[in-house]
Amino acid sequence: MSPFELLGLAADADERAIKRAYAQRLRLTRPDDDPQGFQQLHAAYQAALAHCRAAAVDATAPPHEPVREPSLPLSSAVPAAAGAADLPAAIEPPAPFRFDLAAFCSAVFAQASGGDAVALQAWLAGRQELWSLQLKARVGRYLLNELHEQAPPMPVDCMETLLRFFDLDHALADHDPLAMLQLTRRSRLAWQLQDDDEDRLGARLELRTPLQRWRAHWVLRQLQRPFRWSRVLWLGVNVVVPERIADFVAEASDNHPEDLPETIDRTQLGFWLAAANRQRVTRPRLILGGVRSTGMLLLGILLAPLLSLLCTDSIAFRPMLIVVGVVMVPSALWALWMAWSALVLWYIEREPRAARKFVVPLLCAAGVVLGAVGQDGPGLVLIAPALWLSVRRYWYHHASRYAVFNSGYVRLALLLAIPVLHAVLNAGLGADLLSSGDVIAAAAMLAWTADLRRQPRGQASVR
Template sequence: MNPFELLGVGRDADEREIRRAYTAKLRHTRPDDDPEGFQRLHEAYQRLLQIRRHQANQQPPVTMAAPVAPPAEPRPASTPTSVIRAEPVFVPQRLDIDAFCSEAFGRAATGDNRMLSEWLQEQPAFWSFRAKADIGQQLVRRLYRDEPAMPTKCLHVLLNFFDLDHVHAGHDALALQRLSRRSQLAWELMPEHRQALAARMNMQRRPLERCLARLQRPYTWWRALAAGFTPNSAKVMPQFIRELAGPFIEDLPPSVSQEQIRFWTSVGHKNPVSGSQLLFMAGVLSMLSLVVMLGAAATTVFSSQTDMPRLALLGIGVAWACGLLWVALRYYFVLDEWLSRDEDEPARWPRLRLATVPLLLVIGLIPCLLLPLSRGMGFTFLLPALWLSLRRYWRRHDHEGFYVSPGIARIGLLIAIVALPISPSWVFAVATLLAWGDDLRRHRKVLQLAG
């Protein structure tokens, strides 16, 4: 059969078109399934390459007519007839796997999937299916090991060329998804591809560069403190991290500091209070104090008012008092939620959780019993103990309504009438013990089972 017709190319096809046609035919004519067809296809391919090389060397063209054989010489009848092939059997070329993988990853990092596909088609080492399968397995192992930066479309081109983009290839679906995410994120965070990242996140280039610069710096306490000088970053940075990697922040490349990720994530959380939040709030308060001091200094210099330093100190004190109040409220919300959990819900330090209210009560009664100490100091513990005990009772019995048995209510009212003229601290103490004790009585069965 005519080799041009067998490969499906025209008579003016060059070597590149011949190689492409041969590679396309090999997908349907495998040596394991059709050895004779593969042999014919390979001989036609070698024949066409030989024709083109003769034409390139300006030699007379090779005609396709069958050569005229010279008269056969008589030979002994005992000599067996042998078939001599005109073309040698194709032997796959040796390939440097490391060099090939490095070049393939470099071409994939450009993001041009069409150029990558054409380059793979032109590699002569892949004209053997066995060699192609072996190289594909080694390439996949290096993909999982190195996790090179490339877009997802180029990763799919590599896997599709080696016929490894399906379930039967032996991939772990989760591992393949993670590889795709990590390669895509590493590619987007390369400086030359920031524009593609800005387009995906629908952000301007300059804000994106500022946010990435913050995430790529090493985490230090003074950087966390300085972050408070831009209070809006507490909202911007956590949102940027969510849009950048979603819930898969561990898949970000090593160029991004995971400590910075944890810092900004904790700053965006409301509860619980962390050291990162305290550093950030200290930075905010320091910025406010600096602004107030500069304003007071400028007012003093350009006007005749002399009381501006005092007003500045007063403003700084109010700012820091508001900051301390914010910290106290955050810790109160954490403590209130911890104390109000049911016994069957998991909680840290269950015994301490049970004894917190009586412990605050005892600490508050000690200054009231010892005359040399101020009683106001005791109320700083008695009032939180009473409020936390009532909150614990209300939250754990809200499905039943605020209910205290009549006997306990009468006893509490009697003690309040007797003790109120003597000492209000004892009224707080008794009310705290009544709420705490009645809550324990209602949960006594659960406490016995837990014990």
């Protein structure tokens, strides 16, 4: 039933007729007697009125109004004459003047970038032309648009003052609250991370100790420079640098590095964040690791002759061997670890498809075959990772259910269980029938099957 039908009207009824019909029907469905009926009636009344008004606007308004007006003609907004208790009969019509929206916005942003919310509030309160309800609403709309476009630097309290003054920060204002949070963050970061001296930067970031201030300033300066391999590699030799930069960025931006100001070089930022990310095997990590290993190797080669001079032993290359060994073993272990992490991440994080799906069965099969032909050791080397991968994957996807398995100790226990099991089975009676490799392979296949049974699910849609 259309709203007009419910009110007993023709679809072209005017506002007056709608109101009369509503008033008549309201006497039969009073809000206190018949809440249900009243709500239906009221909804129909509102819908009919909206329809009627939209039609009126279509008929009278120019085809389209420009969205952004850099200046507005002003006629009625004027501070009323200060007066006595009895009110003046009329206001003198002021000379029309134009309100420059763009200039107003830059003035507001300049005021806000000062960082003093109280001063900003006073400045806004003192703007006589904004007393006009209509002008203020239009300025508010324009200002919000400009805020989103420019994200001008200002601290959080200034942003709140501004949004409150123009009443833009309420739940019905019809803008995405996430976008507003992002805007606030972008403006804050732009304000905090201005190119400035150490003390003022530290004060804006509310850092207390001189060391913190110095570090913040140093990181900011590095991030603002354009990306150059030579400098990045040189800084990256120091193991703590990527983390220091990433920690600073995470803390300052509440884990939203994408909202950092434009002055920060994105390539530079991306490189350091990737280098500090332990969850991923990334190119920057590999490159920096390689550079560090090479650096140590070169250092070793340089130092070896010096060592051999000090050494009384006649065989000159032995210290050199030691040095190279000391350098090469950690480097090799590190490389192995990186490769393994890459494999684990590649395997556990995505849905198993094609090759990925069959990694575990293939490893298990190969291991069992090797075990069967008497190569127990190499067989275990294949089967143990298969178990590790399948179990990790299962845990990863059922983390919320089996939170206990996320603990590192539990994983360590699992790792130790393999040789223990191996030893027990070797010493015990079952050795003839079952090799430890078979047991572990079976466990790996079990975890693999359990994971496969888990159906992939649709993405969450949360309001």
